[in-house]
Amino acid sequence: MTEEKQSILKTRNVKLWYGNKEALHGIDLDFPKKGITALIGPSGSGKSTYLRALNRMHDLEDNITVTGSFDFMGEDIYAPTTDTVELRKKIGMVFQQPNPFPFSIYDNVAFGLRLAGVKDKDVLDKAVEESLKAASIWEEVKDNLNKSALGLSGGQQQRVSIARVLATKPDLLLLDEPTSALDPVSAHNIEETLLELRDQYAMIIVTHSLSQASRISDQTAFFLNGEMVEKGDTRKIFIDPEKKETADYISGRFG
Numbered sequence: 001m002t003e004e005k006q007s008i009l010k011t012r013n014v015k016l017w018y019g020n021k022e023a024l025h026g027i028d029l030d031f032p033k034k035g036i037t038a039l040i041g042p043s044g045s046g047k048s049t050y051l052r053a054l055n056r057m058h059d060l061e062d063n064i065t066v067t068g069s070f071d072f073m074g075e076d077i078y079a080p081t082t083d084t085v086e087l088r089k090k091i092g093m094v095f096q097q098p099n100p101f102p103f104s105i106y107d108n109v110a111f112g113l114r115l116a117g118v119k120d121k122d123v124l125d126k127a128v129e130e131s132l133k134a135a136s137i138w139e140e141v142k143d144n145l146n147k148s149a150l151g152l153s154g155g156q157q158q159r160v161s162i163a164r165v166l167a168t169k170p171d172l173l174l175l176d177e178p179t180s181a182l183d184p185v186s187a188h189n190i191e192e193t194l195l196e197l198r199d200q201y202a203m204i205i206v207t208h209s210l211s212q213a214s215r216i217s218d219q220t221a222f223f224l225n226g227e228m229v230e231k232g233d234t235r236k237i238f239i240d241p242e243k244k245e246t247a248d249y250i251s252g253r254f255g
Contacts, residue, residue: 006032007069011029011030012071013068018222025226027228032202034199035219038206038207038216040213042249045226055077090170091170099157100164109129110124131164132196136159137163140156155189158182173203187212217234219234220232222241
């Protein structure tokens with residue numbers, strides 16, 4: 001089995017409750033070590049709820065119960081001994097709204113490394129430059145690294161947010177509708193960035209845009225009513241899905 005085909009993350013029988021209401025009904029999904037997997041489905045289908053369970057973001061909310069198996073590179077994400085700060089360095093997350101801190105561009109990208117105790121300026125300088133280059137925004141900001149990240153456009157802020165996650169060298173990148181708050185040009189720039197990263201990282205993207213999923217993902221999983229209906233090669237999912245529900249959603253009959 002090639003490295004690309006090996007799984008970085010395997011989830012089995014994942015269920016999640018908001019109080020007494022079951023929102024996820026036993027999700028089984030594997031994710032390869034490299035490439036982009038898209039999670040698609042109508043609003044309320046459970047795709048973002050599932051995504052946030054992958055790095056324990058639900059720990060920050062009350063009255064939520066998560067069960068099932070989460071095997072991340074041989075480790076149990078939900079083990080009592082798991083350090084969630086360390087976990088979220090390995091499984092980074094980019095949100096729907098660009099969320100730069102009210103610091104300089106440089107300090108935004110260096111934030112996670114400083115949190116981890118890195119103080120060497122040469123190390124920080126190198127990491128900031130490499131991360132901004134990887135996020136396809138270095139050329140736009142290299143002369144203004146000491147200016148506030150809040151002064152950037154939405155699309156630039158989102159790429160700085162991606163650079164901030166990349167600086168801690170994650171193994172897996174979660175993206176929750178990362179372009180939905182952006183204009184078409186900025187969204188295109190983010191897509192190009194993700195395509196450039198696909199050979200280096202495992203990425204899982206929740207998107208409401210079927211065209212985006214078809215353009216950038218290698219695999220696609222279709223969610224409906226808290227269940228994972230079908231997963232497969234993106235081309236097959238879009239051209240020849242096995243399930244009627246998938247075909248109906250892809251063709252726009254509902255959702």
